[in-house]
Amino acid sequence: MTGASPAIDGAIGVVREDEDLAPPRRRRPWLQAHGRALAAVLLLLVVMFPFLWLVQLAFKPAADIFEDGLLFTPTLEGFASLLQGNFLKSFWNSLAVSTLSTVLSLAIGVPAAYALTRWRFPGRDRIALWILVTRMAPPIAFTIPFFLAYRWLGLQDTLVGLAIVYLTFNLAIVIWLMQTFFEAVPPALEEAAYIDGCGVWQAFWRITLPLAAPGLAATAVLCFIFSWNDFFYALILTRTNAITAPVAIVNFLQYEGWEWTKIAASGTLVMLPVVIFTVLVRTYLVRGLTAGGVKD
Amino acid sequence: MASIAALRGPGWEAARHRAFLFGLAPSLAVLLAITLLPAAALLVASFTPLSLTDPVGTFRFDDPLVNYRHLLADERFLGSIGTQLKLSVASVVLQLLVGLGLALLLDGKSKVLGATRTVFLIPMVLPPIVVALIWKIMFTPDVSPIHRALEAVGLPVRSLIANPDTALWAIAFADTWQWFPFTMLMVLASLQMIPSDPIEAASLDGATRWQLFRYIVFPHIRPVLIVCGLFRLIDSFKAFPLIYVLTDGGPGTVTEVTNYYGFIQAFNFSYWGYASAIAVVILAGVFLLSWAVGKLGWNDHDRR
Numbered sequence: 001m002t003g004a005s006p007a008i009d010g011a012i013g014v015v016r017e018d019e020d021l022a023p024p025r026r027r028r029p030w031l032q033a034h035g036r037a038l039a040a041v042l043l044l045l046v047v048m049f050p051f052l053w054l055v056q057l058a059f060k061p062a063a064d065i066f067e068d069g070l071l072f073t074p075t076l077e078g079f080a081s082l083l084q085g086n087f088l089k090s091f092w093n094s095l096a097v098s099t100l101s102t103v104l105s106l107a108i109g110v111p112a113a114y115a116l117t118r119w120r121f122p123g124r125d126r127i128a129l130w131i132l133v134t135r136m137a138p139p140i141a142f143t144i145p146f147f148l149a150y151r152w153l154g155l156q157d158t159l160v161g162l163a164i165v166y167l168t169f170n171l172a173i174v175i176w177l178m179q180t181f182f183e184a185v186p187p188a189l190e191e192a193a194y195i196d197g198c199g200v201w202q203a204f205w206r207i208t209l210p211l212a213a214p215g216l217a218a219t220a221v222l223c224f225i226f227s228w229n230d231f232f233y234a235l236i237l238t239r240t241n242a243i244t245a246p247v248a249i250v251n252f253l254q255y256e257g258w259e260w261t262k263i264a265a266s267g268t269l270v271m272l273p274v275v276i277f278t279v280l281v282r283t284y285l286v287r288g289l290t291a292g293g294v295k296d
Numbered sequence: 297m298a299s300i301a302a303l304r305g306p307g308w309e310a311a312r313h314r315a316f317l318f319g320l321a322p323s324l325a326v327l328l329a330i331t332l333l334p335a336a337a338l339l340v341a342s343f344t345p346l347s348l349t350d351p352v353g354t355f356r357f358d359d360p361l362v363n364y365r366h367l368l369a370d371e372r373f374l375g376s377i378g379t380q381l382k383l384s385v386a387s388v389v390l391q392l393l394v395g396l397g398l399a400l401l402l403d404g405k406s407k408v409l410g411a412t413r414t415v416f417l418i419p420m421v422l423p424p425i426v427v428a429l430i431w432k433i434m435f436t437p438d439v440s441p442i443h444r445a446l447e448a449v450g451l452p453v454r455s456l457i458a459n460p461d462t463a464l465w466a467i468a469f470a471d472t473w474q475w476f477p478f479t480m481l482m483v484l485a486s487l488q489m490i491p492s493d494p495i496e497a498a499s500l501d502g503a504t505r506w507q508l509f510r511y512i513v514f515p516h517i518r519p520v521l522i523v524c525g526l527f528r529l530i531d532s533f534k535a536f537p538l539i540y541v542l543t544d545g546g547p548g549t550v551t552e553v554t555n556y557y558g559f560i561q562a563f564n565f566s567y568w569g570y571a572s573a574i575a576v577v578i579l580a581g582v583f584l585l586s587w588a589v590g591k592l593g594w595n596d597h598d599r600r
Contacts (some may be wrong), residue, residue, distance in 0.1 A: 041408065140575045142334050145337040194308075199311075242305055
């Protein structure tokens with residue numbers, strides 16, 4: 001497992017040693033030396049242009065929305081108008097349901113990940129694979145049964161119901177990802193604790209989990225982001241009470257489609273936590289996004 | 297471990313395994329309840345005529361294959377599979393090409409390239425609904441800078457998502473924008489694992505850059521590209537927010553993929569039994585592809 005991760009971490013920012021194969025020449029022309037970086041930055045600007053356009057739209061006065069100029073006085077009108085409607089509530093719902101689902105999946109998934117790491121029983125690989133495959137299943141296959149069951153159970157349009165549905169993908173993430181972090185903790189440390197009289201879970205709680213804390217934090221962030229980003233489940237399983245921010249954005253688009261400043265502001269707010277988290281935990285994030293994808 | 301067993305008494309190993317089972321059991325129970333159980337329920341529902349207007353149809357199995365027979369005769373369903381294939385193949389091929397190209401460009405050690413690599417990840421982590429919103433703005437002539445620029449130079453263009461000939465391509469384009477970072481990331485990781493000796497040897501022998509790529513680099517990253525392609529293909533069956541926000545399956549049904557048709561049948565028309573049959577078909581397709589991934593020996597956890 002650990003074999004692949006340095007390379008992935010390296011893919012993002014860490015420097016590779018053997019890069020310049022050509023013998024160092026004295027005074028290469030500037031363009032030749034920096035041409036690649038220049039091309040990369042230019043491409044970046046082109047590719048990220050639609051994204052930047054959304055952000056600038058959020059700060060544009062509503063009166064200027066159909067003007068071409070980039071010279072305008074930035075305003076917070078769009079954000080202020082969000083305070084009046086139900087958007088704040090949906091934002092809060094998103095926060096609550098993502099947090100709840102993250103806590104639930106960590107509480108259930110972390111012990112399982114640890115057991116799968118340290119206990120090589122027959123059939124272990126098959127179970128690990130099944131857990132990964134659950135993440136691949138299309139949401140439509142789960143939504144129909146959940147929708148029908150929730151009508152009957154009274155969980156429709158509740159935060160708890162939505163948080164449970166998010167376990168269908170988050171639990172697999174936790175179990176799969178935490179295994180890689182637990183594998184990095186030497187079993188000898190736990191064995192020392194056993195000799196001192198600790199039980200399995202006592203040793204886990206006092207020795208292994210603290211050592212895997214950074215990994216735990218990264219996993220929590222990923223779970224949060226995946227729940228936060230969900231649209232499909234929230235669209236179908238909520239109506240009014242438990243509506244999340246992504247669904248609220250779509251409602252704006254459908255019922256207030258001309259208020260682009262407001263819509264852009266809501267989009268900017270919803271992506272803000274994700275972009276911040278991405279910058280904070282980017283190496284771990286990369287590992288989670290490619291979970292199961294890179295040969296271990 | 298033997299010494300620990302000696303110290304902690306004969307029951308230690310068994311107690312340890314019991315403890316592990318205790319940790320594993322809740323997860324397995326929950327996964328069983330939220331994945332296998334719904335999958336079974338879906339399969340059962342697909343054999344019934346269950347719908348909002350016929351709630352007692354829940355347990356009527358007098359003609360279990362009725363939904364599947366209808367599917368085979370449903371032109372809209374068959375068309376949706378064609379649309380799905382077109383969209384999936386187009387966007388996956390584009391993603392692989394763009395991702396590969398960018399990875400080759402960004403595989404260097406300068407600080408600028410490192411920072412660029414991070415920023416290029418943003419489309420992939422953005423909430424899908426925000427990606428859809430971004431492209432809704434780009435494709436709406438009123439507010440799109442592209443449309444307005446074209447208009448300013450006297451070349452007004454009809455919105456790509458309102459035109460039946462281009463709508464599917466517009467979606468494939470937006471989907472590519474969202475997901476090329478995945479391929480880029482995987483290829484970059486793979487590029488870093490190429491041993492430098494063969495490249496050095498070949499360049500000493502006078503190999504051109506193209507030859508280096510064709511005969512050393514490409515064979516090394518080919519397996520990663522294949523797996524990327526399969527992963528993205530599986531994921532492309534879930535395409536939803538882009539279609540929902542940009543075209544709503546239209547104009548007409550030109551962007552109505554199978555997943556979207558299932559959604560419409562289930563939650564617009566409330567034909568739950570019929571929609572379940574559609575979902576079963578998608579699920580079968582996903583499993584077939586996952587099986588292909590497994591066949592390629594990718595996720596063998598212990599094989600190194």
